[in-house]
Amino acid sequence: MRGKETFQIGIHPINWVGEDVREHGADTTYETILDDIQRLGLTGTEMGRKYPQDRAVLKSELDARGIKLVSQWKSVLLSDPAYREQELAAYREHVRFLSEMGSTVISTAEVGGSLHFDPRRTPNEKEVLRLDEDGWRCLAEGLNAAGSIAREYGMKLAYHHHGGTVVESPEEIDRLMELTDPSLVWLLYDTGHAFYGGADPLQVLRKHYDRIAYIHLKDVRPAVLDEARAEGADFVTCIRKSVFTVPGDGCIDFAPIIAELVGRGYDGWAMLEGEQDPALHPPYDYARNALQYIGALLEAERGKE
Numbered sequence: 001m002r003g004k005e006t007f008q009i010g011i012h013p014i015n016w017v018g019e020d021v022r023e024h025g026a027d028t029t030y031e032t033i034l035d036d037i038q039r040l041g042l043t044g045t046e047m048g049r050k051y052p053q054d055r056a057v058l059k060s061e062l063d064a065r066g067i068k069l070v071s072q073w074k075s076v077l078l079s080d081p082a083y084r085e086q087e088l089a090a091y092r093e094h095v096r097f098l099s100e101m102g103s104t105v106i107s108t109a110e111v112g113g114s115l116h117f118d119p120r121r122t123p124n125e126k127e128v129l130r131l132d133e134d135g136w137r138c139l140a141e142g143l144n145a146a147g148s149i150a151r152e153y154g155m156k157l158a159y160h161h162h163g164g165t166v167v168e169s170p171e172e173i174d175r176l177m178e179l180t181d182p183s184l185v186w187l188l189y190d191t192g193h194a195f196y197g198g199a200d201p202l203q204v205l206r207k208h209y210d211r212i213a214y215i216h217l218k219d220v221r222p223a224v225l226d227e228a229r230a231e232g233a234d235f236v237t238c239i240r241k242s243v244f245t246v247p248g249d250g251c252i253d254f255a256p257i258i259a260e261l262v263g264r265g266y267d268g269w270a271m272l273e274g275e276q277d278p279a280l281h282p283p284y285d286y287a288r289n290a291l292q293y294i295g296a297l298l299e300a301e302r303g304k305e
Helices: 030-039 055-064 081-100 133-152 170-179 191-196 201-211 222-230 235-240 255-264 283-303
Strands: 008-011 044-046 068-071 074-076 105-110 156-160 185-190 212-217 269-272
Touching (some): 008 283, 030 044, 030 055, 030 283, 044 269, 055 068, 068 105, 074 081, 133 156, 133 185, 156 212, 170 185, 170 201, 185 191, 185 201, 191 201, 201 212, 201 255, 269 283
Parallel strands (some): 074 105, 212 269
16 A cells, blocks of 8 residues: 655656666567556656657557656766767757656766766776766766756756766765756666665765755665675676665665655655566566555654654
8 A cells, every 4th residue: 555655656667678688578568568557556657668759659658548757868978078069969859858748857877987888888898987087077067068958948957876887886976966066967866776886875865865856766686786796797787687676675774765755855756666677577566566665664654743
């Protein structure tokens, strides 16, 4: 049973179809995903690679099920000044699309230096290339410019700290927040990626709450993570090993996180994410269990009133 929440709970299609691991859910149709979301009683989703690319068709399919498109991931390469102009032009087009769909936040992540997302990297490389001083400065300037574009459309750039990228650790999250304009660059707080990057998710929430515009609720299987780290596995290999799961199925204690969100009156969207092999972890069942888990925590907070 769902509790009374101040924030809105939605779900990411990555629970059904992998974004970084393409074989996960490769045969799943968007109709299956949207029908499951509707059955779960949820009204918010992010864009997924199986969703219709035609805007009219996408809007029709979402409207027919009472589902809103909350956001869509946007990779950016702003740490390299040579890419800024083309990246900002592409960002404006992305913002226009999301604005037309009624979204208010743009999930945004720098891919420069990443093994898997940076188009300048070669397949034989093994390490994420961390930013130098010039890289940090260029990234901050570029994100401020992208955030200004978002603001033109009444939207917020929500920066997604993310495993396998240059903004992964708690120190890197702190630095990004320090270097960027608080009125232009917000934070997409992701519990699973915070833990993966070596942070205490609750501490990240408390430290940067005033910058949080959007949330992903994700859990971690610590034994899988430890094994993957011992093997020197990269980020995508960790996904293949199902290091992530939905809230309530891993090691993160969501009780104080939910208490913090309720206590502070967070009223934005929080997306459930699992990002695991759907053949081994049935998406609908895992999502239902996660909703029951979060619902119980919300009921506990309600009981404290």
